[in-house]
Amino acid sequence: MITSLLIANRGEIACRVIRTARAMGVRTVAVYSDADADALHVQEADEAVHIGPSATRESYLVGEKILAAAKATGAEAIHPGYGFLSENAAFAQAVIDAGLVWVGPNPSSITAMGLKDAAKQLMQDAGVPVTPGYMGEQQDADFLGAEAAKIGYPVLIKAVAGGGGKGMRLVDSAAGFADALASCKREAASSFGNDHVLIEKYIASPRHIEVQVFGDSHGNVVHLFERDCSLQRRHQKVIEEAPAPGMDAATREALCAAAVRAAKAVDYVGAGTIEFIADGSGALSADRIWFMEMNTRLQVEHPVTEAITGVDLVEWQLRVASGEPLPLSQHDLTIDGWAMEARLYAEDPAKGFLPSIGRLELLQFGEAEGGRIDTGVYEGAEVSPFYDPMIAKVIAWGDDRDEARERLGEMLQDTAVWPVRTNASFLVKALQHPDFAAGRVDTGLIGRDGEELAQPPVPDADTLRAAASSLVPATIAPGLRLNAPPRRTAWFLLDGEPVEIEVDGGSDEPSTGVLVTEQGQAWLLTPWRRDGAHGAADASGAILAPMPGKVIAVDVAQGQTVTRGQKLLTLEAMKMEHTLTAPFDGTVARLEAAAGQQVQVDALLVQIEEAA
Structure with missing residues (x-):
């Protein structure tokens, strides 16, 4: 059994791994950047090593620094968590070449499933159904536009190396294809260092259903049933649950068997997820579910699988990485009850879900029977602009779906965070949405009703x-x-x-x-002493940076006439693109922003002078 473990990650997943490792008697080593010097994972680990500046490309994404930290501390194994280097085959191989244990799949499996186009071809060869589309090497914009027309709109443009909802664009017509392709490629290059994309048919009323798989080095592969992650905003998961609503036994058996075949096709070892897209316009059926991609790592939403199976997936990871066989066989695994997870983010739904940063002066999580909180922050900690703005994963278990949903709602309603804004009230409204409550969920629900869900609550x-x-x-x-x-x-x-x-x-x-x-x-x-006119925010036309970030595109020039809602510029911050628009008809009186410029919060970017 592994005796010492370095976690090559941060935040809640680092804390999550540390929790299980400690229970197993495994010594833990954390790594941290400048911004994370006082982070919770640093405090909870047995030892911690500083690996560089706050920017991920100078710290958490530098494999050489991770390996040096492992050598300096005598760590025997490296757990990558998710994100960062978790699906980097070259890093996985470097860990193995250094004589360390890699807590993850074989580098060859990561490579096989790392690019969506190659993975889909591999799945076709293994008899796993895939969605129709173009997965070739040709990346010329005109050629891709022609392929999209052949497939038929709407289509999805997806970065072949993408994940987490990044590098993905939905295009409804040929008119918007070129701009969407350019934006997708730009985001893919920035996030993954690879701007290649594939095009696939967009399924009407799609549902996102995934299967947790697990393999060991003795040739055993099992599934731990399915999760439904259909409630999404801009292709990023919002609320996940297990099992999937409306899943009958026959469809479950066919789906999970396909997932196991997919894992076996790449000799998979460790925790992985096979993601499928289902046509949700009617009842779930095996002939209307198609392979999308495989995530060769632990998923953010793994706690809901743990809740319904009673399995600690991190413990399984450590045991399998130590050479042990899977602790349970397929017939030992059963579903008990229902579980839901909500991602609590530091963001303001009322302001277009802009990330909210700052000190957590107040941080109180709600409680409920069957509840669980996975977090990487604490009261008094800072939410920085450098990383994903997740505050916590809020998980609830119940005997059935309604009980799990109600308990999760209670926990979110009783959560209090200040002065950082969160999406808690948005999540509560989503849980109460009539379609979600009835199990009628597809990935477009928030897109249709998100404006209403994002309305800020009013105190009683x-x-x-x-x-x-x-x-x-x-x-x-x-x-x-x-x-x-x-x-x-x-x-x-x-x-x-x-x-x-x-x-x-x-x-x-x-x-x-x-x-x-x-x-x-x-x-x-x-x-407040009311001693004269006291207005709210005025309509001066000053477009200020909502957070620190980088200007990646400027779409207007000084003196240009603009209309209300017209795109002015694009700001990249906290790994996301944010479009700033004109508040009214007018003229660009001042243009202070330039592409490539780093800006601080509240910096004046554009001044719009209202039309007479």
Whole structure:
């Protein structure tokens, strides 16, 4: 058995691996960048090694630094987590060549499944059905456009080395193909160092269903049933569950058998996921489910599989990497109950899901029976602009789907984070959506109803009244009965916006501010003296950087006439592209941004002068 383990990752997955390793008596080594010096995974590991600056390309993505850290600390094995170097075959081989244990699949398996086009051909050869499309080497824009026309719109453009929803674009017509292709290739080159794409038919009412597989070095491969990850926003998973709604026994058997064949086709060892796309326009059927790709690593959503099977997948990874056979055979594995996971992100749905960074002055997670929190942060920690903005994975288990869904909703509603914004209330609304509640889920649900789901909640009037009463002195207003609580209105600022609230009584020691927490949201309520006009944000036309980032495209020139909603520029921040648009019709009076420029939060990028 492995006795010492270096985790080549950060955040919640590093903490997750450390938790199981500690329970198994395995010594752990963390690595960290400048930004992560005080991170939770650094505190929880037995030892930690600094590996460079905050930028991932200078720290977590530098394999030589990871290997040097392992050598310096005497680590016997390396666990890559997910993301970063987890699906880098060259790094996996370098680990093995250094005489260390690689906690993951063989480099040849990573290579075989690493490129979507080659993987789809391999699956076809193994008798696994794949979606129709173009998977060739020709990358000329005109040629790809012609192939898309042959396939028939709508189509998906997908980076062959992509993952996590990046490097993927949905195109509805030929008119938008060229721009989508350029954007997809640019994002793919930036994220994966490879701008090659494939084109595939977009399935109507698609559902994303995946199967957890596990193999060992003795030739055994099992599945641990399916997960449904159909609730997505811009191709990124939002809420995952296991098992999949509407999955009958015959379809499950066929789907999982196909997943096992896929894993065996590449002599798979370790934890992996076979992802399928299903036609959700009707009942699930094996003849309407197609292979999409294989993730040769542990998945973000692995806790829901653990919850319904009782298996610790990280423990299995460590045992298999140590040369042991799988702890259980296929007939030993069964489904118990239902589980759901929500990804709690530091982002503001009301502002287009822009990432929210800063210090977590308040961090309280809700609790429920059968609940679990996987996090890599703590109260007082910083959410930086350098990495994925995930705060935690919130997981709930129940005897059936409704119980799991209700428990997850309770946990999210009772979550309180301040001043960093989160998507908790958005997740609660998604769980309560009639279609999701009924199990009628496809990947387009949020696209159709996302605007309504993203609307910020409003604090309950009684909650606001109670909070406001703690901010005003306990004085008795004239004309009120002495045996009744005094009631009057006063002005306050709720997250900087003026509101008039009716208050009951008051406090002998009024505070200067109070946090109102409700529906997964937090608001700061402070007293305000209304001494004149106090407006909210004005309409000056100043386009400011919402966060630190890099300007990757400027689409206007100084003096140019623009219309409301017109694209002005694209900012890349926290590994995502963000489009900034004109707030009204007008003229570009000032252009302060240039492609390639690094900008700080609130930097003036463009000034729009309103049309007369």
